[in-house]
Amino acid sequence: MTNYIIRRLLLLPVILFGVTLLIFAMISFLSAEQRAALYVADVPKKPGALEKIIEQYGLNDPVHEQYGRWIKSMADGNLGFSKTGKQPVAQVIRDRIPATAELALWSIVPILVVGIQLGILSALRHNQWSDHVLRVASIVGTSAPTFMVGLLLLMFFAAYAGWLPTGDRLTHEMQRVVDAPGWRSPTGLLTVDGLVNGRVDVVWDALKHLVLPVATLSFVSWAVMLRITRSSMLEVLRQEYVQTARAKGLAERAVIQKHARPNAMLPVVTVGGFQLISLLNGQGRVVEALEYTVRLDGRQLSEENLQMALGGGAGLRSDAASEETAEPESATRSATPLPPPSAAETTALPSLPAPREESVGQGDWASLLSGMSAQDQQAFEITPMNVPFILRHLPDDQTLFILYHLGSTCRAYYGALDQPMQAVELTVTRETIEEQVGEFRRLVRDADDALEDQARGTMSAQEYAVFSGRLEERANDLLRQLYRGLVQPLESAVPHYADYKTVLLYPSGVLRVLPFGALIRERPDGRREHWIESREIVYFPCGASEIAQEHMEAPVRRLRGRMLVLAWPGSRAERNYIENVLEEEQGLRGLWTQARGESNYAALREDEATLANLLTELSGEACPQILHLATHGNLRPGSPQDSYISLAGGERLRIDDLWSLPLANTRMAVLSMCNAEYNPDGPADALGTFARAIYIAGCPSVVASLWRVRDEAAEMMMTDFYENLLSDGMSRIAALTEAQRAMIATRGTERDFSHPFNWAPFVLIGEWR
Structure with a gap:
């Protein structure tokens, strides 16, 4: 059996290689224009648009060259870009796999144990009443819609009886433990990480939340395993070598355990592998029905319960658009002026x-x-x-x-x-x-x-x-x-x-x-x-009133010191989102060094934008007064502990990392980031996760944004804001307000940014003087 499994696993890369060759061969029969249309949601109407896509992706190149580029990208870990997720596919997999894997691994156990044992029992009692009962049960199991089973279990065991919890992967109290600084998460599996951290209460809570999803996913799959095991076992029991073993007087238990069962397991193992794969990619409806996610809704929870999880009133600049958020473009437009009311x-x-x-x-x-x-x-x-x-x-x-x-x-x-x-x-x-x-x-x-x-x-x-x-x-x-x-x-x-x-x-x-x-x-x-x-x-920083009171008691410090800019344009797959990041850093460098000198400016550009370098700059003697983060932020409104800021080298600055940043001497942080997970219909509290974490870390002022802003508008806003800030006697809020009023004043000009879509999302949280 072991050798058989090893041989099958060794064949897997060969099979995958053959499948990729077959797919590329099939695609090669399409014209370059037809292949270019696959890269966009709708066929572009603008003349020359398809030609640009063909040139950009090299779709007129020989098939073997295109295949070679694809293989090289795969080897580099670049799996492409998800249109629905609006982020690299590899990143989507990394973010989703822990919860998916934990649910699948716990579900496969009852599927195999219950399905195989009942299948063997049904075969051994062929045509008896217990066999008929199990066969009817398997038919019901395979026929019932999984989402309906989940809703019925939810109604009885959770809503009516109140025996099991619903929603999320943990209760809010345990979620606060997991979100707190110092929690180690080597696997992302809560049941395993709880043991690693010595928190049995977290493990027990995670297991209770797994019961309903596991039962729902197992209901159909165990029935399939029962039928496969029964059929395979009946076929083996009719074989001559089994009859010979019985004729020699071998005990029935030995016949079953040593001869029949091992040989009957070959097709069962194959189907079990398919079941595991289906669990990994087919949980969507069940998860949606049972809310097996971390959804903290500000309407249902008090801010006291959200202290360690969600933030208050602001999100991020650049990409706070939605789960369908599109990549930012640099196209210009003229906003409609505000006429007198009719x-x-x-x-x-x-x-x-x-x-x-x-x-x-x-x-x-x-x-x-x-x-x-x-x-x-x-x-x-x-x-x-x-x-x-x-x-x-x-x-x-x-x-x-x-x-x-x-x-x-x-x-x-x-x-x-x-x-x-x-x-x-x-x-x-x-x-x-x-x-x-x-x-x-x-x-x-x-x-x-x-x-x-x-x-x-x-x-x-x-x-x-x-x-x-x-x-x-x-x-x-x-x-x-x-x-x-x-x-x-x-x-x-x-x-x-x-x-x-x-x-x-x-x-x-x-x-x-x-x-x-x-x-x-x-x-x-x-x-x-x-x-x-x-x-x-x-x-006012919602949900952080005690920290806000400490900041209000502290003396106001003018922003005359050092600025640190972290400029990470993202990986190759992400670069289209925030391609202006390096230009933004160059503009800030010119503004700040001209007014404050070279010694009062530092930048971590591209590959230098690592967590180690950031901590070194923040912990050094020349600690910056202003921290400007220009990078890609991935904010999960329903799962704050999975939210992060992208850094160089694939590093992630998570929420717990932000809480522990040494920002006691940093007086203002500006979040100039792209957030791919803003949901216009989602919970409001989720939008302030990054801003609030930085505020809690000790920085009294945070400038952030409520939605994505066009590159030109954001550039104008940031330039005017910092120019105003460098003016003597102008407070933080005055600098931001005057920059926004300047954009309103562009009404009717060639670069019209007067509509609130362009300037209104920028907000200041905390110290404003």
Whole structure:
């Protein structure tokens, strides 16, 4: 048996080689144009687009040269690029294989043990009542849809009886243990890594979460194994050598164990291998039905439970687009200006009733918020914090603190220096806000997809102008409605509202991914302006109030010191995403060295962008005040522990690595990254994972982005931001706000970046002075 298995394994590379040759031979019968069409989702309409693809990939080269390039790429570990995953195939496999392998390995055990033993029993009791029962059971097992079995098990054992957990791979308490710094994950298998770390409780919790998925996957497969084993065993039992063994008086047990069973296992082993392969690639529906993933939804959890897993209000620059996120292009477009509202637009919005004010005072906020949380657990997401402390440490009387709560009744709490906290009841519902914010996020994604289609040639310039114009018009309408629902009630409720220059926001739920600065205000004179044109908007680090209080007590340090830029354009498969990274670093070098000198600038470019070099720079005597990360970020909204930042040499800077970075002396971090996993319909909390981890590591200011930004817009934003920052007397938030206002001022020019799609995602979290 062992020799047989070894021979089969040795034949595997030969078979795979033959299959690849056959596939290339079949593809060679297609024309170059037909093969080029395979590289895009739709056949490009733009003349010459297919020719560019043919030239780029060498599709007119001889087949043996194309095959040689493919073999070389395979040897280098480059398995290609996933259109659906929007990332290299090798990276997709590395990210998905641990959970998949753990589920498959635990599932194959009951499949083999139960299926083989019952198959042997059925064969030995041929045509008896037990044989008939097992045959009927196997027919039912092979006929039942797997996803239906999973849902039935979920309903009874989890929902009705409450015996087994549902969703995720661990409970939230155990997930916090795994996500905490110091957790070793050599295999990615939670049951194995738990033993490696000496945490039996993690192992037990992981096993409990495996029961339902394993039972579901095993239900059909054990029936198949039973039928194969029964058929093979019956055939062997009829062989003459088995009859001879019995005639010689050999005990029936010995006949079965020594003669019949080993020979009957040959086809069973083959089918068992197929079953294992099917488990590795066919778990999608079952996993989706049973939610065997790490899905931490901010609506169902309090931020206290998310302390070690998810972040608050901001994501990343560059590629925060979606699971269908497209590769960023450098195509230019002219944004639709914001005209004065028409009469139809003005009357489209009904007049909102006057907001109701409530006095809160400066009592025990922890008790107050806890009571509100108990009253509305599903919607209340704020961690009880010392609000009076925050109000006492506001820098001046021109800063307004606003805390939004989306519950059964939506409220905005506001306060200022030496003033009591007040509350105003909003006149919009949580459902309306969530619907409007969700639609806006989808519009952002659609605009990004349209930009890619236009650059790729699948959408003409005229079609793109019309389509993007409609998107921008609808986005403006949503931003206007959101201002009326969220901000306008405060204008009349807050005393001396016009005197406040800076707004410190603590948003709740989906508001954490809403660009408040983009909200559109209708002025009495009929003009329309974005909120950021009259206010500086700062985001309070949600879920990290204790650390924020420490930063607020610390003295403000001006950014006059050293800058460190990590510029990693990515692997060859990723380079199309962020090909402007090296140009971005060159521009920052020129700006900073001209103002601060060569000694106050350092860069880790391309192959130098490793974790070891980064730690050396951060831990050295000349610790940088500003850390600028220009690379590829892979953010998993449902699985924060699998999120990472790409570094040179295939290294990954994971969330637990970010938490442990020596950033105590770094005063600001700028995340200029490409994130391929932004989901416009996903949980809002997931977007701040990287930003919040850096904040917790000790850096008081983080500049990040809520969605992907075009290269030209991001370049203009970063250039203006750093130029403003280098100006004497300009604070962090003033530098960012002025850069955004400068982009709004491009309305009607040749390089029109005035629409919020281009500048609104950039937000500042934490220290703003």
